[in-house]
Amino acid sequence: MIKNIKACIFDLDGTLVDSMWMWPDIDREYLGRFGIEYDDNLKNEIDGISFHETAVYFKNKFGISDSVEKICKDWEDMAYDKYKYEVKEKPGCKKFLEHLRSKGIRMGIATSNNRSMVDAVLESLNMKDFFEVITTSDEVKRGKPAPDVYLTTAKLLNVEPKNCLVFEDVVAGIISGKSAGMKVCAIEDDFTKEVRQKKKELSDYYIVDYSELI
Template identity: 50%
Template sequence: MLNNIKAAIFDLDGTLIDSMWVWEQIDVDYLKNKGYDKPKNLKEDINHLSFEQTAIYFKNTFNIKESVEEIMNEWFNMAFDHYENNVKLKSGAKEFLLKLRKSGIKIALATSNSNSLLQCALKSNGIYEFFDVITTTGEVERGKNFPDVYLLTAKKLNVEPENCIVFEDILAAIQGAKAAGMKVVGVYDEAAEHQKEEIINLADRFIESYDNIEETAV
């Protein structure tokens, strides 16, 4: 799996940390406060969007009177406590990161989350110092269904795209990483169960958890 690989790029939510439940609950609670039920297709519509892009989507779709900045601030306040106290790493994730470091493979994060929340989650779980590079979709023009964030991350790492491997949990992001010319591992997350077969078909490899990665993989 890691032949000719010089860098591993990880998504955060649903890939390294078990956090998708936080955002789904925030969506439900936020929309309920605004008098809306959560639409069935909401997850597919926003999964690949940045934090700001998601706020713009909510404002336009649900006629929210608050500004995009006010929407993001409210979401941030709802999420921060969860990320600091309740969000944990996926099983085997820390051990796998340690193996990558020992193998001399660079480690990066490419996420749609905000800097404050990603730092909170990484530090509370003791892995912040593992990352050589952290990139957010706020640094590029397009979301994770495009290759932009992965290509920027590779550029920061000074590694060619073909020498990068990406770990992602949702179909749109896997499509974006594949478009960047990178090898992609699909990581199972319950929130993306409905996309599992498509993810398996598109990704170069699929894992149920990091515990399933063989010792020989690194």
């Protein structure tokens, strides 16, 4: 899989760390503050888009009077402690990162999450030093499924897209990596089990956990 690969670029949530479980609960609690009932289809509507784009979506869809910045800050306050104290790495992840480092393969992160939460969870899990570059979708023009965040990360790593391997857990992210001209390995995650077959069809490789690659 890593033949001719010079860099591996990882999504964060559901890919490097097991964190997707928390977001429906946060969305449900947040909407409840406004007397709005959570709909299970919501996760598919916001799949892959950036933190800021999601806040804009919520503001428009649900008619929330708070500013986009206030919505983002509220979510950050609700999620920060979970990222710092509760979120764990995906099975075999750190050992695989060590394996890549031993092979001289460069590593970056391309995530739709907020920078402060990325930093909190990577520092908590002692994973930050593996990554030369961290790019969030808020730092590029278009979030996933557009290729911008992956292309920007590859450029900062100084590696051609064709020599990059992306690791992703959601359909929008897989499309983003493929649109960037990169190989994509999809990873199993309970949050997206209902679209497992679509993930397999869209990606070049599929794994249940990272131990398969060591």
